[in-house]
Amino acid sequence: MxxxxxxxxxxxxxxxxxxxxDLPSDSRLYVFVDRSAVKYVCQHIFRELDARYVASIGxxxxxxxxxxxxxxxxxxxxxxxxxxxxxxxxxxxxxxDSITAMVPAASWAEREMRxxxxxxxxGHSYPKRLVLPDGWPEGxxxxxxxxxxxxxxxxxxxxxxxxxxxxxxxxxxxxxxPFHPTLDEPAxxxxxxxxxxxxxCEYRGFxxxxxxxxxxxxxxxxxxxxxxxxxxxxxxxxxxNVAYVQAVEDAAVLKPPPRAEYIRTIMLELERLHxxxxxxxxxxxxxxxxxxxxxxxxxxxPIMWIAEKISGNRKTYALCVIGGVRRDITDExxxxxxxxxxxxxxxxxxxxxxxxxxxxxxxxxRDVGVADKLLVKSAGLVGPVARAAGVDIDCRRDxxxxxxxxxxxxxxxxxxxxxxxxxxxxxxEVFESIKIMRQCLDKMEDxxxxxxxxxxxxxxxMGLSSVEAPRGEAHHFVITGENNRPRRWRVRAPTYQxxxxxxxxxxxxxxxxxxxxxxxxxxxFSCTDRLETIDLRSGEKKVWSQQELLQMTRKxxx
Amino acid sequence: xxxxxxxEETLIxxxxxxxxxxxxxxxxxxxxxxxxxxxxxxTKCIGCAGCANNCPxxxxxxxxxxxxxxxxxxxGRRCTYCxxxxxxxxxxxxTMSLEFENATNQIGDLGxxxxxxxxxCQRCGRCFKGAAALDELKMKGYRSDDLESERWVYRAHAFxxxxxxxxxxxxxxx
Ligand code: SF4
Ligand code: SF4
Numbered sequence: 001m002x003x004x005x006x007x008x009x010x011x012x013x014x015x016x017x018x019x020x021x022d023l024p025s026d027s028r029l030y031v032f033v034d035r036s037a038v039k040y041v042c043q044h045i046f047r048e049l050d051a052r053y054v055a056s057i058g059x060x061x062x063x064x065x066x067x068x069x070x071x072x073x074x075x076x077x078x079x080x081x082x083x084x085x086x087x088x089x090x091x092x093x094x095x096x097d098s099i100t101a102m103v104p105a106a107s108w109a110e111r112e113m114r115x116x117x118x119x120x121x122x123g124h125s126y127p128k129r130l131v132l133p134d135g136w137p138e139g140x141x142x143x144x145x146x147x148x149x150x151x152x153x154x155x156x157x158x159x160x161x162x163x164x165x166x167x168x169x170x171x172x173x174x175x176x177x178p179f180h181p182t183l184d185e186p187a188x189x190x191x192x193x194x195x196x197x198x199x200x201c202e203y204r205g206f207x208x209x210x211x212x213x214x215x216x217x218x219x220x221x222x223x224x225x226x227x228x229x230x231x232x233x234x235x236x237x238x239x240x241n242v243a244y245v246q247a248v249e250d251a252a253v254l255k256p257p258p259r260a261e262y263i264r265t266i267m268l269e270l271e272r273l274h275x276x277x278x279x280x281x282x283x284x285x286x287x288x289x290x291x292x293x294x295x296x297x298x299x300x301x302p303i304m305w306i307a308e309k310i311s312g313n314r315k316t317y318a319l320c321v322i323g324g325v326r327r328d329i330t331d332e333x334x335x336x337x338x339x340x341x342x343x344x345x346x347x348x349x350x351x352x353x354x355x356x357x358x359x360x361x362x363x364x365x366r367d368v369g370v371a372d373k374l375l376v377k378s379a380g381l382v383g384p385v386a387r388a389a390g391v392d393i394d395c396r397r398d399x400x401x402x403x404x405x406x407x408x409x410x411x412x413x414x415x416x417x418x419x420x421x422x423x424x425x426x427x428x429e430v431f432e433s434i435k436i437m438r439q440c441l442d443k444m445e446d447x448x449x450x451x452x453x454x455x456x457x458x459x460x461x462m463g464l465s466s467v468e469a470p471r472g473e474a475h476h477f478v479i480t481g482e483n484n485r486p487r488r489w490r491v492r493a494p495t496y497q498x499x500x501x502x503x504x505x506x507x508x509x510x511x512x513x514x515x516x517x518x519x520x521x522x523x524x525f526s527c528t529d530r531l532e533t534i535d536l537r538s539g540e541k542k543v544w545s546q547q548e549l550l551q552m553t554r555k556x557x558x
Numbered sequence: 559x560x561x562x563x564x565x566e567e568t569l570i571x572x573x574x575x576x577x578x579x580x581x582x583x584x585x586x587x588x589x590x591x592x593x594x595x596x597x598x599x600x601t602k603c604i605g606c607a608g609c610a611n612n613c614p615x616x617x618x619x620x621x622x623x624x625x626x627x628x629x630x631x632x633x634g635r636r637c638t639y640c641x642x643x644x645x646x647x648x649x650x651x652x653t654m655s656l657e658f659e660n661a662t663n664q665i666g667d668l669g670x671x672x673x674x675x676x677x678x679c680q681r682c683g684r685c686f687k688g689a690a691a692l693d694e695l696k697m698k699g700y701r702s703d704d705l706e707s708e709r710w711v712y713r714a715h716a717f718x719x720x721x722x723x724x725x726x727x728x729x730x731x732x
Contacts, residue, residue: 312593353565
């Protein structure tokens, strides 16, 4: 009973500052603490108990409890426990002690909380706007319940430019982005360079925030949201689809039938295969090795085809509804999938064999973009970035979900913490995925695909779900609500954490290594911002003014 | 040895040969379960609006223009081809087709509109889908008043053409 033990320990240590707790199962712990104690409880959990920081969530709970909620989520990976430290803030005093001094990884989440809900993190180390544009009026917080989903507040000045920090003494500024830095998505880095060396940077993202969470909380319903969640990311859509559904199932204590769990596992691994191959290709492309870029994509294609056969689409599987899955994997498909895996395995083995000794790639990637164990801990880095630094974490094993508790696999780690290590980790993980899928195909039992849900889902329950996406842990938090939709749904994509580690990774290295360093975390800006990219193609050469571009992107369809 | 790995890489490329498919010059086969554009079948649809209630993209509108005529309008603009509508349809009136090359300059091309004849229940006064086409034809929705020549006109087929009978509903499409 590790959750209970943990709770008893908190009580013994902090006494009456711990108000109450909810222990729905042995893998979840929700502790409500007094506002004054949040900082200390988090410090205790993060430093002394050495838990991993996952996410911070703010929520407007005024219509229900008259307060605002703040949650800091941590993972005890070895104990298979997700722990949420919650506190309620009275609506007339929205101040909370920032935890960034002890947990630097919470920096973005607290800034986001302030922008979107108006919860002030007191003592934040860098309290600049993160999500809202600079022209957004003060005091307007879009995630509050009394703000409609489509409101553009009065006084919004869309022409206002971002205000950047002053570069340090002796440094030049090199703008990197906002269009297509490394990958075809928008984000902006202002690099401070001294000669060829990068000395620091400022990040500006969240440029076309889609407001997916708001939409879900105010317009959609439980079973609509999986299709929306899937579109958070163009690479790991299925991950968000499953993570959302699992979070709701966790909150409502629903257990999907075993066959559905196996199918989820198979599809998640299929997605990992395509993502790892895609990323390996792109990483090679970034360092100028297009041969392998082409070959990775060639080897990847049959994965897309089999996904299309199973789900009806090569990328958007539209797999889950609450309580199950929508597609079956028939015996025929099983045979085909096995054949695809066999071919992939032998082809990928050849690629890995060749690349492992390729000195050109190694020269570009060794000792580049180093993110060591300390950085992993403090910035909360996840996935292959963490594993490449020797941090042995993997939600599939540590916080098991779907059918991962019924399969055998190894968690691949490396030690050198550089881009090369990430490449090695991801290349090897392909074989583990194949192994997992084969076991699932063998073990999959017959049975229903969906749970029959007869009653309404309970209201006001909390649910957590961590899913190991190809690029790291994706974490979803749900509070169930009225009107057949969640009250609060918060998504923390892996890049949200990993991007926060980039400034430290690129510091004091050559500017030419910037692209691969950034590329090596496999950044997904659309997940991070939950925003949309706009693709502008034009045959003729023309310099667009900002005005024209804005007009063009905003032109309504006829 | 790096030279060796270069050779291995060359071998991988040579072995693969040419893999580019002659698309779009030649159509590629699509799997059976492919989710393309949903196609609505007016002869099967009973106007229950189950699809409209479950469409995540809110792409389907169902409204009554009068007691006898119910319109199902599929907008096709934001449709993500998720197939939820086809899943929930009790009458299997929606097929996820194999159509996916749907680029168009006229977004309206993608829409579909069914006009469904609904009979009136003699007890509750609500409308329901009539049992057989021949029975339906006798009822009010299938005739229109031709005031000029002071007579009724029967319609010859199951769909009303042109404007809906009452044009007093305004629906915001975007
Ligand atoms: S396919 Fe999905 S998005 Fe399109 S109409 Fe059907 S339910 Fe709506
Ligand atoms: S298409 Fe099917 S679900 Fe939609 S209204 Fe008709 S019968 Fe109902």
